Amino acid sequence: MGARRNGSERPHEVFNSEHRFATEVAMSSLELYSPTDLGDALRYIEHGDKNVAIIASGTDLVPRIRRRQVSPSVLLDISSFTEDLSYIRRRDGAIHIGALTTVADLLESSMFDDKLSVIHEAGWLFGAPQVRNVATVGGNICSAASSEDLIPVFMALDARVKVVSTKGDRTIPLRDFVVGKRKTALKQSEILAEISFEPPEGHSWTAYEKLGRRNMLIIAMVNEALSLTLEDDLHTIRSARLALNRVSGRVPALAVKTNEFLAGKKMSDRTVREAQGVLASEVSLTSDFRASAAYRTEIAQVYLKRLLERCSRSIGRPS
Numbered sequence: 003m004g005a006r007r008n009g010s011e012r013p014h015e016v017f018n019s020e021h022r023f024a025t026e027v028a029m030s031s032l033e034l035y036s037p038t039d040l041g042d043a044l045r046y047i048e049h050g051d052k053n054v055a056i057i058a059s060g061t062d063l064v065p066r067i068r069r070r071q072v073s074p075s076v077l078l079d080i081s082s083f084t085e086d087l088s089y090i091r092r093r094d095g096a097i098h099i100g101a102l103t104t105v106a107d108l109l110e111s112s113m114f115d116d117k118l119s120v121i122h123e124a125g126w127l128f129g130a131p132q133v134r135n136v137a138t139v140g141g142n143i144c145s146a147a148s149s150e151d152l153i154p155v156f157m158a159l160d161a162r163v164k165v166v167s168t169k170g171d172r173t174i175p176l177r178d179f180v181v182g183k184r185k186t187a188l189k190q191s192e193i194l195a196e197i198s199f200e201p202p203e204g205h206s207w208t209a210y211e212k213l214g215r216r217n218m219l220i221i222a223m224v225n226e227a228l229s230l231t232l233e234d235d236l237h238t239i240r241s242a243r244l245a246l247n248r249v250s251g252r253v254p255a256l257a258v259k260t261n262e263f264l265a266g267k268k269m270s271d272r273t274v275r276e277a278q279g280v281l282a283s284e285v286s287l288t289s290d291f292r293a294s295a296a297y298r299t300e301i302a303q304v305y306l307k308r309l310l311e312r313c314s315r316s317i318g319r320p321s
């Protein structure tokens with residue numbers, strides 16, 4: 003390890019047993035800064051002039067550093083700010099989730115039953131228990147990778163993120179926050195503080211589908227989330243928000259045209275078939291060593307059908 007600066011003055015080595023994602027990393031000159039609080043962290047990155055990487059639990063960042071895909075000079079460790087950044091709260095009609103909330107926290111919360119079961123579904127398909135215990139919501143969103151589970155889920159819920167800096171807060175719709183593969187709208191002087199969304203109202207349901215090559219530690223080849231609301235007749239679609247990953251540019255995105263097509267249609271085999279056609283013509287999915295674009299498009303269509311049927315069946319079920 004290179005030089006170490008520690009705002010709290012407590013002994014702290016990167017990735018020692020104290021760290022939530024302990025691992026052995028051979029890196030020549032990497033400095034660790036452990037700020038005393040969020041204000042201290044924000045002041046440290048205020049001018050955006052250092053080659054700093056924020057580290058939460060490191061489950062995404064550390065492997066990338068080891069593979070030399072990123073080479074920060076300083077790691078800004080925010081993992082101890084759980085008091086400020088780890089929470090799941092309902093306030094003013096919205097659900098607010100702090101950036102350091104882990105996937106395991108999401109799974110333990112009773113706020114995500116029924117209409118919000120999409121969050122638990124994605125949580126159970128996320129990594130393995132060891133990863134779920136530490137992987138944070140903020141880290142998942144800021145990774146902006148093409149296989150991340152939580153981004154399509156929160157896009158389907160029309161979520162927004164709150165980012166903070168010494169200059170104050172700003173709130174950005176998640177669909178505008180993730181701007182490209184591994185690219186977000188976050189400035190170098192900002193930290194993601196929370197994600198929030200209004201739970202769907204009325205005759206609504208949400209669901210998630212994910213395809214990988216194995217049953218655990220699944221790297222998603224295709225993952226797709228839907229939030230569906232029906233009219234009072236429980237037959238006409240009021241709104242659909244489908245979001246999926248591996249879309250052109252290899253980032254998650256909303257299937258805007260498919261969602262527009264579905265609004266106002268009666269749920270029927272024909273509607274589902276036509277929506278599958280719109281989806282296939284709308285999205286251009288990527289090819290890589292895991293799957294071809296043609297295969298991904300086929301699965302994305304199958305998942306659309308499955309999600310529409312699962313959501314509409316759950317809405318129609320007497321509670």
Ligand SMILES: Cc1cc2nc3c(=O)[nH]c(=O)nc-3n(C[C@H](O)[C@H](O)[C@H](O)COP(=O)(O)OP(=O)(O)OC[C@H]3O[C@@H](n4cnc5c(N)ncnc54)[C@H](O)[C@@H]3O)c2cc1C
Pocket residue numbers: 055056057058059060061062063064065080101102127128129130133136137138139140141142143144145149150151152188192193194195219220221
């Ligand atoms: C074995 C294994 C299995 C995995 N399985 C899955 C899976 O099934 N599904 C899935 O989606 N992912 C999976 N991942 C990837 C990873 O676990 C997730 O993306 C996780 O949510 C990242 O959270 P973290 O706290 O570890 O982020 P970190 O690795 O600490 O950070 C990730 C990125 O976000 C930035 N960052 C983190 N927090 C903030 C913040 N608050 N503000 C600004 N920037 C921030 C960091 O600078 C970095 O660029 C897996 C990883 C491993 C190692």
